[in-house]
Amino acid sequence: MAWLIAVITTGIAYVVDRGWEDLEDDLWVGPYDALDMFDLASAGLLGGFVAIGWFLGRRGLTITPLVLLIVAISFGREGEPAATAVWWVGTALAGLWAFSYAAGALRSLAQVRSLARASLTERETLIGPNAKNAVTRFFRRRAFLLLSLAALTATAWTITILLFSSERGRQFEGPDGDIVSDLIATVAVAATLLAIAEAVLFFWRLVAVRAAGHDLVWEVPQIEGAAAPYTPIGLRAVIEAEDLRADSCICRTEWSRADPEGEYELSSDDDIPVSDYCPDHGIDRINASTQSEFLAMTHEPWIWDESSVLPQSSNPDAQRTLLYGFAGPSFAGIVLREKSGVVDASSPYADPITMEQPAIRSYDGYHGDYNQAQRPGAGMVDEIDLRPVGYDGSAFRYRHGRAWYESAQSHPEDERER
Ligand SMILES: [Zn+2]
Structure with missing residues (x-):
């Protein structure tokens, strides 16, 4: 659903902004700078997100507003005001959607808690080691995924900065070959967003399991x-x-x-x-x-x-x-x-x-x-x-x-x- 907001926003922005048609001619005038890299990365990010965002599942709730926000900022500097407004509206909608989802999740956690209290019996039972290990294993695997994403993010940013420092100031289609730091920057931004979404999910699960009563x-x-x-x-x-x-x-x-x-x-x-x-x-x-x-x-x-x-x-x-x-x-x-x-x-x-x-x-x-x-x-x-x-x-x-x-x-x- 969050992903759909991004797709619809992209579609409307595309229709509103007739500027797409003559964009190619004047965009790459002047030397390559950090803002160009940011613009290219945000466009790449948006394209990738529209293509595969559906598969992100609940991570999309966190990622969608951030992607739209990045595009809105990037667009807001040079794009047409009408299209920029569309991006900001999309960002706000995706943000609202994420907040209402988070509020729903909190509400349902509160329901689980009160249901747990209401249906508590005096009976006690011995919980075997497999059950506890299974929970630990689940969180350990998610923590490992999170750390891997963090490592990927750090690596991608390091490469981006190194590449950018050698490519800065070039003409976009100069004799020195193609510029690549924008591609790595796209990966770096995407990895950052994925890591943020994974972290949100990880800590939310941790909090939810604690709050619901983890020994029930x-x-x-x-x-x-x-x-x-x-x-x-x-x-x-x-x-x-x-x-x-x-x-x-x-x-x-x-x-x-x-x-x-x-x-x-x-x-x-x-x-x-x-x-x-x-x-x-x-x-x-x-x-x-x-x-x-x-x-x-x-x-x-x-x-x-x-x-x-x-x-x-x-x-x-x-x-x-x-x-x-x-x-x-x-x-x-x-x-x-x-x-x-x-x-x-x-x-x-x-x-x-x-x-x-x-x-x-x-x-x-x-x-x-x-x-x-x-x-x-x-x-x-x-x-x-x-x-x-x-x-x-x-x-x-x-x-x-x-x-x-x-x-x-x-x-x-x-x-x-x-
Ligand atoms: Zn047998």
């Missing part, structure tokens, strides 16, 4: 009929470390075979993706079990296909997503699961979920029509009713794959026939 575990209920069943990717087809002790289990060997370089150091209590051929956790094990054996395994994540949803309890109170560090849209928290009295993330590398994911959208009144994968049409072995074990739907077993879960309310096939 949220139980997010799924609203019946509204929430799309949601399972975080990476949680599935993973077996817990305790299950790996059986001698016949080959999951660990298969996993290290798939990773001969040993890039992922596994400690003894890490979870491991399951092997399809494991006698204990493979597809044959799922399909060879009797229906009652299968019913006893339904809580195991590894029996389900990666694209299937996990079984949904028929008791809505039991369908809760556990979140650690939830602070609203800027940091939606790490998904936890309970395992022998401790709640913890599935791995220290777990990424925080984003608000676009259905579990959190349900909190916002999401009406579940996201692209849920459909189970395969062929190769089915049987359908097992899961209602006897408290889930509201059926399991479908497949000859060459893991099982799929389908809730009783969402039989896509039935709907198509109607």
Whole structure:
């Protein structure tokens, strides 16, 4: 949206300012000076921003008003008054938009805080090390990105200043070859803006997580009929470390075979993706079990296909997503699961979920029509009713794959026939 303001402003300024047409002739008269470099860099910056600004996401909120401000200042010195006015109006609009967004973010943080206070129970739970490491890792990575941007900014400015000092005073199209310091200056300004935007985002997230109560575990209920069943990717087809002790289990060997370089150091209590051929956790094990054996395994994540949803309890109170560090849209928290009295993330590398994911959208009144994968049409072995074990739907077993879960309310096939 902020980016759109920049694009529209550019469009209007272009239409208003007929000066573009004869700009080329008189702009480069006289020796090259710092202001020329600034003008060229601001034009390059604007072009780049209009082209790719969309991909900056929330960083665009900070960057847009700054880009427009730079262009407005640059233009204001020599451009037509009407066009200059357009740039200033664009700057003001983008600034207002950023401020209203910031105000909205503050408001929603205040809501998260009061919601946290209102729904605080006396219960205490032990939060495992993976969850804390996942949060630390998230912030450490962002800090590294920020430092890299700062280093890039410093380097680009140094090169710009060095180049400029040798190019200053030249004629633009002189015998000494093309001037390049304006290009590096464009990079330097862009890097500066990116670093500022990244810093704003970083500190805002830090403040938000602190303010929302960083040692809380949220139980997010799924609203019946509204929430799309949601399972975080990476949680599935993973077996817990305790299950790996059986001698016949080959999951660990298969996993290290798939990773001969040993890039992922596994400690003894890490979870491991399951092997399809494991006698204990493979597809044959799922399909060879009797229906009652299968019913006893339904809580195991590894029996389900990666694209299937996990079984949904028929008791809505039991369908809760556990979140650690939830602070609203800027940091939606790490998904936890309970395992022998401790709640913890599935791995220290777990990424925080984003608000676009259905579990959190349900909190916002999401009406579940996201692209849920459909189970395969062929190769089915049987359908097992899961209602006897408290889930509201059926399991479908497949000859060459893991099982799929389908809730009783969402039989896509039935709907198509109607
Ligand atoms: Zn295994």
